[in-house]
Amino acid sequence: MPQLRIVVLVKQVPDTANVTGEAMKEDGTINRAALPAVFNPEDLNALEEALTLKERHGARVTVITMGPPAAVQVLRESLYRGADEVVLLTDKAFAGADTLATSYALSLAVRKLGGADLVLCGRQAIDGDTAQVGPQTAEKLGYPQITCVSRIDALVAPEGSEARPDGEAGSVTATRSIEGGFETLTSPLPCLLTVTAEANDPRPPSVKLVMTYKGIAAEAMPEYDDSYLDPESDAAEVCMIDRDGRPVCRARVVQWDHEALGADRDALGLRGSPTRVKQIESVVLAQSEARMVEPTEAGVGALVHELIEEHILG
Amino acid sequence: MNGATRNDVWVVVEQHDGAVAEVSLELLGRARELADRLGVRVGAVLIGADQAVTALAPALVARGADIVYLAAHDDLTHYLTQPYTQVVTALIREHRPQIVLYGATTTGRDLAPRVASALRTGLTADCTDLRIGDHSMKGAEHRDLLYQIRPAFGGNIIATIISPLHRPQMATVREGVMVMPAADESRAGAIVNVPVERSSSPVHSADGVVLSDADFVVRLVDRVREEKRVDLKGARIVVAGGVGVGSREGFALVEELARTLGGVVGASRAAVDAGWIDHEHQIGQTGTTVRPKLYIACGISGSVQHRAGMDQSARILAINSDPLAPIFGVAHYGIVGDLHKVIPLLIQAYRTKSAGTAAPGGTTPVAAADGGAS
Numbered sequence: 001m002p003q004l005r006i007v008v009l010v011k012q013v014p015d016t017a018n019v020t021g022e023a024m025k026e027d028g029t030i031n032r033a034a035l036p037a038v039f040n041p042e043d044l045n046a047l048e049e050a051l052t053l054k055e056r057h058g059a060r061v062t063v064i065t066m067g068p069p070a071a072v073q074v075l076r077e078s079l080y081r082g083a084d085e086v087v088l089l090t091d092k093a094f095a096g097a098d099t100l101a102t103s104y105a106l107s108l109a110v111r112k113l114g115g116a117d118l119v120l121c122g123r124q125a126i127d128g129d130t131a132q133v134g135p136q137t138a139e140k141l142g143y144p145q146i147t148c149v150s151r152i153d154a155l156v157a158p159e160g161s162e163a164r165p166d167g168e169a170g171s172v173t174a175t176r177s178i179e180g181g182f183e184t185l186t187s188p189l190p191c192l193l194t195v196t197a198e199a200n201d202p203r204p205p206s207v208k209l210v211m212t213y214k215g216i217a218a219e220a221m222p223e224y225d226d227s228y229l230d231p232e233s234d235a236a237e238v239c240m241i242d243r244d245g246r247p248v249c250r251a252r253v254v255q256w257d258h259e260a261l262g263a264d265r266d267a268l269g270l271r272g273s274p275t276r277v278k279q280i281e282s283v284v285l286a287q288s289e290a291r292m293v294e295p296t297e298a299g300v301g302a303l304v305h306e307l308i309e310e311h312i313l314g
Numbered sequence: 315m316n317g318a319t320r321n322d323v324w325v326v327v328e329q330h331d332g333a334v335a336e337v338s339l340e341l342l343g344r345a346r347e348l349a350d351r352l353g354v355r356v357g358a359v360l361i362g363a364d365q366a367v368t369a370l371a372p373a374l375v376a377r378g379a380d381i382v383y384l385a386a387h388d389d390l391t392h393y394l395t396q397p398y399t400q401v402v403t404a405l406i407r408e409h410r411p412q413i414v415l416y417g418a419t420t421t422g423r424d425l426a427p428r429v430a431s432a433l434r435t436g437l438t439a440d441c442t443d444l445r446i447g448d449h450s451m452k453g454a455e456h457r458d459l460l461y462q463i464r465p466a467f468g469g470n471i472i473a474t475i476i477s478p479l480h481r482p483q484m485a486t487v488r489e490g491v492m493v494m495p496a497a498d499e500s501r502a503g504a505i506v507n508v509p510v511e512r513s514s515s516p517v518h519s520a521d522g523v524v525l526s527d528a529d530f531v532v533r534l535v536d537r538v539r540e541e542k543r544v545d546l547k548g549a550r551i552v553v554a555g556g557v558g559v560g561s562r563e564g565f566a567l568v569e570e571l572a573r574t575l576g577g578v579v580g581a582s583r584a585a586v587d588a589g590w591i592d593h594e595h596q597i598g599q600t601g602t603t604v605r606p607k608l609y610i611a612c613g614i615s616g617s618v619q620h621r622a623g624m625d626q627s628a629r630i631l632a633i634n635s636d637p638l639a640p641i642f643g644v645a646h647y648g649i650v651g652d653l654h655k656v657i658p659l660l661i662q663a664y665r666t667k668s669a670g671t672a673a674p675g676g677t678t679p680v681a682a683a684d685g686g687a688s
Contacts, residue, residue, distance in 0.1 A: 295651030
C-alpha cells in the first residue's frame with residue numbers, strides 16, 4: 001500500500017541574523033565563512049508540518065537540499081527530527097544558481113523521486129529573502145501552490161494511501177497570511193505549500209534519533225565526504241563511525257549530481273540563471289552627524305522650539 | 315514602431331474588492347519615470363471581476379498608465395495563483411514588455427515567481443529602488459537595463475541585480491518606497507479589453523486568454539481582509555518605540571507623545587515580538603516602510619532591518635540611553651538619556667511652545683494611561 005509522500009525542500013544558510021563586523025570584508029562583501037551555517041528557520045517550520053502530518057496520517061518524509069557537500073548538516077538535522085530519507089543535490093554545475101536555476105534542479109529531484117503528494121518548503125530563506133523558489137518549483141512541477149501558509153487546516157490523503165484506502169482523490173486545505181487578514185484555500189494533491197514561522201514551533205532534535213544517528217553527531221568530520229559513497233549506487237549508504245572507530249548506523253543519504261537528475265546543464269547554476277549581481281554595497285552606517293541634544297528641560301525645549309519654527313512640528 | 319515591438323514598461327496592478335493597492339499606484343509613478351527615460355509607454359495589467367475593475371481603469375491612467383489591459387471575468391473576482399498567472403503570462407507573451415513590475419505583497423510575491431518560471435526569465439524580489447543603466451559583460455555592452463536594487467543578506471548589503479539577456483526584466487517592489495504620483499485626471503490613455511474565455515480543457519486562442527478548468531483546481535474557501543487601522547504610511551509624524559520602552563505599559567508614554575504631536579505610533583520588531591504592541595505598528599524590513607516629516611525613535615537600537623523602514627524620513631530624532639546605538643548613525647538629532655524621562659520633557663516642551671502660538675489639533679493634555687511609564 002503506497003504511503004502519503006511528503007517532500008520537504010530545505011536550505012543551509014549563513015546566519016544573517018547575527019552578522020558581526022568580522023563578517024564584512026573590507027571591500028564591503030560578505031565573508032560567508034565567518035558566519036555560522038544554520039538550517040533556514042522557515043524550512044524547519046516546513047519540516048515540522050511534514051512530521052506532524054506523518055504522525056497523523058502516516059507518511060514518508062523525504063528531505064532535499066541543494067548546496068555544497070557541507071550542506072549535508074541540514075539533512076542530518078532533518079534525520080534527528082524524524083525524516084525518513086534525505087537527498088543531497090551537490091555538483092559544481094549547480095553553483096551560482098539564482099532562484100530559477102535552483103527551482104529547476106529541485107523540481108527534477110522531486111520528479112526523480114517519483115513526484116510527491118505534498119511538497120513543503122519555508123516561505124523564504126534568510127540569506128536572500130526572495131520567497132521565489134517555492135512558487136517556481138511548483139510551476140516547474142505543474143503543481144498548484146499555496147504560499148505563506150500559517151496553518152494546514154486539513155489533509156485528505158490521496159487515493160491508495162494507507163490513510164485513505166477508499167480511492168478518493170486527496171486534498172489539502174491551508175490558511176495563508178495576507179496583508180490585514182488571511183485566506184483559506186483548498187487544493188487537490190499534489191500541491192506545494194510554503195510555510196511561515198507562524199505555523200508552528202519546530203520540535204528540537206529527538207534524543208532517541210540523535211542516539212540512533214549518534215555516529216553522525218559524534219562524527220569528527222563535519223564535511224560530507226565522497227568516500228562515504230558507494231560509487232555503484234546513487235542511493236549510497238553513509239557509514240558513520242563512532243569515536244572508537246566502529247560503524248554505528250547506516251543512514252541513507254542520497255546524493256545526486258546534474259547527471260543523476262538528467263538535467264540540462266544550460267539551465268543549471270550560473271549558466272541557467274537570468275539574473276546577475278551587478279554590484280554589492282555593504283550597509284555601512286554613515287559617520288554620525290546627529291546633533292546631540294542634552295536630556296534636560298532647556299535642551300529639549302530648544303529642540304522643540306526649533307522643530308516648530310521649521311514647521312516640522314505643529 | 316508598432317505595439318508589439320515597443321517593449322513597454324508594465325505594472326501588474328493589484329486590486330482587492332474593487333480597490334487598487336497603494337503599491338500599484340506607487341509603481342505606476344516609477345514606471346512612468348522609467349518609461350519616459352526609455353521612450354516607451356506604461357502599460358497596466360488590471361485583472362478582476364467585470365463590475366469591480368472596469369471602473370478602476372481611468373484612475374490608473376490618471377496615475378501614469380498609457381494603456382490599461384483590462385482582463386475582466388467573473389471567475390477572476392479574487393486572486394488565485396494559476397488563473398492570474400495564465401492571464402499575465404499570455405499578455406506578456408503577446409505584447410512583449412521589456413519590464414514588468416509587481417508589488418512585493420503576499421499576492422505579488424505569489425504571482426510573480428510563477429510567471430517568471432513559466433516565462434523562464436529573471437525576477438528580483440522586494441526591490442527598494444529601480445533605475446535604468448548600462449552594463450558591460452563579456453565584451454558586450456548592454457544598454458538601458460533595469461537596475462533592480464534591494465537589500466539582501468538580512469539587510470546587511472544592498473545588491474544591484476540585473477537580467478542582461480532575458481526579457482521581460484521583472485521585479486517585485488516593496489510597498490511604500492516609491493513616491494505615490496499625483497492623480498492627473500487630464501491624462502489620456504487607452505483601455506484595451508482583453509477577451510477572457512473559460513473552457514473545460516486547455517485550448518489555445520489567437521486572441522485573448524483562455525482559462526481551463528485545470529487553472530481553477532484551487533478553491534478559495536474563506537477570506538478575511540481588514541483595512542489597516544493604523545495609517546503609518548500616511549503619518550506626518552511617527553513616534554516609534556523599541557526594546558528600551560521596556561513593557562506594554564511603557565508604550566502608553568510613547569502613545570501619549572504621538573497623540574500630543576498628532577503622530578502615529580510605530581514600533582520595532584523586537585517590541586512587537588515581545589508582545590507590547592500589535593504587529594500593525596511594526597516598522598522595518600518585515601513591517602511598514604515610512605517616510606514621515608519627523609520620526610522619533612524611542613529606545614530603538616536601530617538594526618539594519620529597522621533602519622530600512624525609516625531612514626528616508628525627513629527628520630529623525632533618536633532617544634536612547636546607549637550613546638553607541640546605531641540609530642544615532644541615521645538620526646539628525648540625538649538625545650542620550652532615559653526615554654522615560656526625556657519623553658515627558660518633550661511633551662511638556664511641546665505643550666508649552668505650542669500654547670504660545672496657535673493651538674494645533676490633538677494637543678489636549680492627556681494623562682498617561684499608566685503612571686508606571688515614568
